[in-house]
Amino acid sequence: MKHPDKENGSKPDLSIIPPLQDILNHSSIPASGIDIKYIKIIADRHIEKFRSLLLRQEYSGKPNRSFLLEEIVQSCLREIKDLTGNHLNRVINGTGIILHTNLGRAPLAPAASQHIAEVTENYCNLEFDLESGRRGERNTVVEDIICLITGAGDAVVVNNNAAAVLLVLNSLCRRKEVPVSRGELVEIGGSFRMPEVMKAGMVKMVEVGTTNKTHLKDYEDALTARTGGILKVHTSNYRVMGFTASVSLDDLVNLAGRHQVPLIYDMGSGVIEGIEQWGYPHEPVAREYVEAGVDIITFSADKVLGGAQAGIIIGKEKFIRTIKNNHLLRALRCDKLTYAALDATLRLYLDPGALPENLPVVAMMRISISELRNRGNDMINKLKGLPLRMEVKDTFSQMGSGALPLEKIPSMAVEFMPIGMSVNNFSRKLRHATPAIVGYIERDTYLLNLRTIRADEIPLIVESIRKIWNS
Ligand SMILES: *Cc1c(COP(=O)(O)O)cnc(C)c1O
Numbered sequence: 511m512k513h514p515d516k517e518n519g520s521k522p523d524l525s526i527i528p529p530l531q532d533i534l535n536h537s538s539i540p541a542s543g544i545d546i547k548y549i550k551i552i553a554d555r556h557i558e559k560f561r562s563l564l565l566r567q568e569y570s571g572k573p574n575r576s577f578l579l580e581e582i583v584q585s586c587l588r589e590i591k592d593l594t595g596n597h598l599n600r601v602i603n604g605t606g607i608i609l610h611t612n613l614g615r616a617p618l619a620p621a622a623s624q625h626i627a628e629v630t631e632n633y634c635n636l637e638f639d640l641e642s643g644r645r646g647e648r649n650t651v652v653e654d655i656i657c658l659i660t661g662a663g664d665a666v667v668v669n670n671n672a673a674a675v676l677l678v679l680n681s682l683c684r685r686k687e688v689p690v691s692r693g694e695l696v697e698i699g700g701s702f703r704m705p706e707v708m709k710a711g712m713v714k715m716v717e718v719g720t721t722n723k724t725h726l727k728d729y730e731d732a733l734t735a736r737t738g739g740i741l742k743v744h745t746s747n748y749r750v751m752g753f754t755a756s757v758s759l760d761d762l763v764n765l766a767g768r769h770q771v772p773l774i775y776d777m778g779s780g781v782i783e784g785i786e787q788w789g790y791p792h793e794p795v796a797r798e799y800v801e802a803g804v805d806i807i808t809f810s811a812d813k814v815l816g817g818a819q820a821g822i823i824i825g826k827e828k829f830i831r832t833i834k835n836n837h838l839l840r841a842l843r844c845d846k847l848t849y850a851a852l853d854a855t856l857r858l859y860l861d862p863g864a865l866p867e868n869l870p871v872v873a874m875m876r877i878s879i880s881e882l883r884n885r886g887n888d889m890i891n892k893l894k895g896l897p898l899r900m901e902v903k904d905t906f907s908q909m910g911s912g913a914l915p916l917e918k919i920p921s922m923a924v925e926f927m928p929i930g931m932s933v934n935n936f937s938r939k940l941r942h943a944t945p946a947i948v949g950y951i952e953r954d955t956y957l958l959n960l961r962t963i964r965a966d967e968i969p970l971i972v973e974s975i976r977k978i979w980n981s
Contacts, residue, residue: 522564527557528579536583542590549586556585602967604949606921606959608874609779609911611699613948615812615819617870618851622817625854626847636846649834651849655856659782660796662807662824666834667852668842672702674808674821675776679711679741681836682772682806682829686738689716691724691757693750694743698778698912704743713738723755729765739772739805740765746778746912763803772805772829779913780809780822783862788876793914796824805829811852813911816871818851820844874961875909875919882922882960885968889924889958892972896979897929907961921961926975928956936978943974 533539533553534546542549560582563569571581601613609615618626639646649666656665668674679688688708695717697703708715714736718728729740740762750756759775766773781795799807806825811817823833833839844852858868865872886902893900907921908914928936933956940947940956949958958971 522567522569523573524561524564526573526575526578527561527564528575528582530554530557532579533557533583533586536579538583538587542587543594544590549590552586552589553582556582556589559585600945602945602947602971603962604947604958604971606905606907606923606961607910608871608907608962609813609909609913610962611911615911616816618818619816619855619858619869621858621868622851622854626850629850630847634846634850636849648843648846648849652852652856655853655860656822656824659856659859660807660824661800662796663827664830665822665824666830666839667811667844667849668821668823668839669844669848670812670819671776671778671808671810671821672698672707673842674823675704675707676711677833677836677838677842678774678806678808678823679708679713679739680838681833682774683711683713683738686713687716687732687734687736688713688739688741688774689718689729689732689737690741690743691719691728692717692721693719693724693754693756694741694745696743696745696747698747708741722750722753724757725755726757726761726765729757729762733765733769733771737769737771739774741774741776743776744778759799759802759804766805767803772826773803774806775799775804775808777807777809779813779909779911780811780815781913782815782859783865785814785875785914787862788866788872790875790914790917800824806833810911811855814871814909814913815855816869817855818848820848820852870964877961879920879922885960885963885965886922886924889968889972892969893975896976897931898975899927899929901925903957905957905959907959919961921959923957923959926956926958927954931978939978940974943977945970947971947974 530550530553534549539549560569560578571577603610603613605613635646636651637646637648652667653665656662656667668677690704690708695704705715716732718724718732742759742762762773777796777799781793784792784795786792796807796809804825806823806829808821808823809815811820811822823830855869858865866876867873883902890900890902901924903923903925905921905923907919909917909919926936927933933951933954936956937949937951940949947958949956951957963971
């Protein structure tokens with residue numbers, strides 16, 4: 511925005527720019543809560559910003575020194591305020607997507623976050639064997655429980671499932687050929703693409719079959735003396751439908767066995783407990799793959815499993831031993847926060863009947879439509895009197911993160927139509943609330959999907975919406 515009387519091409523008056531010391535001496539700067547050495551860096555930047563505004567004749571404030579000083583100070587204080595607050599913030603998820611990768615996937619169980627605090631605010635036995643008093647191995651913290659709940663011979667944990675696939679391929683198939691079906695060359699959220707992961711793992715991908723059909727014979731024809739393993743990938747975020755064929759895991763187990771190469775299955779989301787008990791269609795659990803004889807299985811710990819970001823590798827002992835001896839593991843290993851979260855989350859699986867109470871992901875999967883409707887009506891009642899049209903509506907939720915991609919989970923949403931305010935503005939104000947509220951806009955209405963909103967979050971939403979008009 512140009513100041514009207516500056517359009518005549520006259521030179522800007524740079525002498526009104528205050529020296530750094532004037533900013534540092536300003537009464538509100540010392541109270542800003544950060545060290546003077548950082549304030550100097552910030553103040554220099556903001557002086558520079560206003561200098562270039564003046565030079566470009568884009569400074570729109572009053573052209574005098576005291577006014578400009580005040581503007582620069584306020585500009586510095588805004589940056590300092592932003593710096594001294596948290597940048598990773600709590601969000602209320604009104605999207606209805608249970609495992610929303612952009613919103614941090616699975617919220618942790620209270621048992622897990624408490625265990626993280628307990629373990630990380632103190633020292634812990636991350637790599638110390640309390641039995642013998644000698645150096646221990648971090649992975650032992652979760653090995654036994656993973657083996658118990660999946661039936662696997664051994665297990666190892668890394669940073670995420672992408673790292674798990676990379677490590678498995680690099681450990682077992684390095685410089686060898688790995689056949690994989692053309693129908694399973696998945697891309698997960700842009701950064702995980704199977705062909706690239708295979709290249710990074712230093713294996714030679716051998717594509718077999720076609721996009722819609724792959725037969726056992728295609729794999730048989732691809733097997734040579736240079737084959738290092740067979741890879742099967744769960745088509746997590748899509749389905750090949752119509753005229754299709756893929757090879758069953760049983761057939762692949764037999765084939766891999768006959769050729770004495772490992773069969774590797776990237777399972778994607780880690781389903782440990784049958785989800786049919788919560789009213790969903792059958793999705794095979796990890797144990798079924800172990801029992802079918804798959805040599806190595808990988809899955810994420812922060813998808814359906816409901817834990818922290820990690821990749822879990824389970825399988826036959828001799829293969830896991832080779833994987834544990836790969837030096838790459840050092841670069842992919844998890845830290846103590848992750849182990850603490852997994853330790854506590856996996857333990858919840860020892861009592862599957864109590865998972866709906868103890869594990870947020872399962873609680874959200876299982877909550878009934880009538881309960882969601884009650885919460886929606888409750889929210890609307892508490893917001894009566896505001897210039898808002900509201901309605902509780904039938905809608906759907908999704909699992910998210912490539913789990914159960916075709917499953918439309920019935921849900922309820924509260925629909926908002928603000929009066930005298932655009933839905934975009936309403937949405938923006940809620941994103942800027944504390945905690946931030948993230949919903950979505952559909953046909954010029956704003957929606958909060960209730961399946962991913964906890965009962966104790968309803969009063970927070972009510973308060974934030976009231977504040978839009980009452981402050
Ligand atoms: C999600 C997924 C991945 C990537 O897992 P991250 O834990 O996000 O690294 C890889 N493969 C499949 C089949 C997946 O579903």
